[in-house]
Structure formats: structure tokens, C-alpha cells
Amino acid sequence: xxxxxxxxxxxxxxxxxxxxxxxxxxxxCGNLPLSQLNLGFNVASIxxxxxxxxxxxxxxxxxxxxxxxxxxxxxAYQLEDGTGSIWILTKQxxxxxxxxxxxxxxxxxxxxxxxxxxxxxxxxxxxxxxEQLQRxxxxxxxx
Numbered sequence: 001x002x003x004x005x006x007x008x009x010x011x012x013x014x015x016x017x018x019x020x021x022x023x024x025x026x027x028x029c030g031n032l033p034l035s036q037l038n039l040g041f042n043v044a045s046i047x048x049x050x051x052x053x054x055x056x057x058x059x060x061x062x063x064x065x066x067x068x069x070x071x072x073x074x075x076a077y078q079l080e081d082g083t084g085s086i087w088i089l090t091k092q093x094x095x096x097x098x099x100x101x102x103x104x105x106x107x108x109x110x111x112x113x114x115x116x117x118x119x120x121x122x123x124x125x126x127x128x129x130x131e132q133l134q135r136x137x138x139x140x141x142x143x
Contacts (some may be wrong), residue, residue: 107125
């Protein structure tokens with residue numbers, strides 16, 4: 001059996017045009033909402049992080065800021081992604097309510113036990129923010 005392979009020749013001027021089209025498509029991704037833009041990170045769902053509780057694991061999370069808590073020296077904000085919500089501890093400026101954030105962080109767990117509840121652990125999983133990779137202010141989402 002013989003297979004015929006057809007050669008395709010492209011003019012140099014076409015390569016320039018194709019490069020321009022590719023670059024335009026690439027830069028137009030900046031108009032996509034954060035939830036539709038995959039920047040090559042393996043973004044975990046907050047529900048999975050809460051369930052697996054892999055302390056000290058490095059994760060990428062994406063979600064909407066639902067709550068804020070300023071502290072002296074640092075702050076925290078609650079991130080929600082549709083699968084759950086989690087508190088993010090940060091030393092950076094707090095994002096505003098409604099902002100969409102993509103971040104890199106480390107999973108942590110704080111154990112809280114009470115004698116009154118027979119030693120039941122009421123602890124919570126949270127994330128120490130290492131780096132905020134992208135923030136889309138809520139005021140820009142409709143643009």
C-alpha cells in the first residue's frame with residue numbers, strides 16, 4: 001500500500017501573517033474571565049484541598065474573595081470556587097470582596113480541641129499564600 005504525502009509550501013509573507021494572527025489570539029486571552037483562563041498551572045479545587053488535608057502540600061487555587069480579615073502584620077481572606085471555601089493567610093495587600101484570585105500556597109491545618117466536647121477536633125484547613133499570581137478586580141469583570 002502506498003501513501004501519498006502532499007507537500008505544502010508557505011510563502012514567507014504568510015508566515016508573518018500567521019504569526020500576527022497567533023499573537024493576537026494569545027493576547028486576546030487577557031479578556032477572558034479568570035475562571036476560563038488556564039495559565040498552565042494545575043489548579044486544585046478548594047473542595048479537594050479541604051477533603052484531602054495534605055498538610056505542607058503546595059497548591060494552586062483560583063476563586064472569588066468572599067470575606068476579609070485584617071490582622072496586625074498579616075491578613076486573611078476567604079476564597080470560594082464553587083466546590084467550597086477556604087481561608088488564605090497572606091502578608092500581601094488584601095484583595096477586595098468579589099475579586100478573582102489565582103494563587104500559589106501551602107496547605108496548613110490548625111487543630112483546635114475542646115475538653116467540653118470530649119476532645120473533638122474542630123480544626124480547620126487553611127492556606128499560607130506564597131504568591132498571588134493573578135488578581136482580577138471585581139470592577140473589571142464586566143469589561
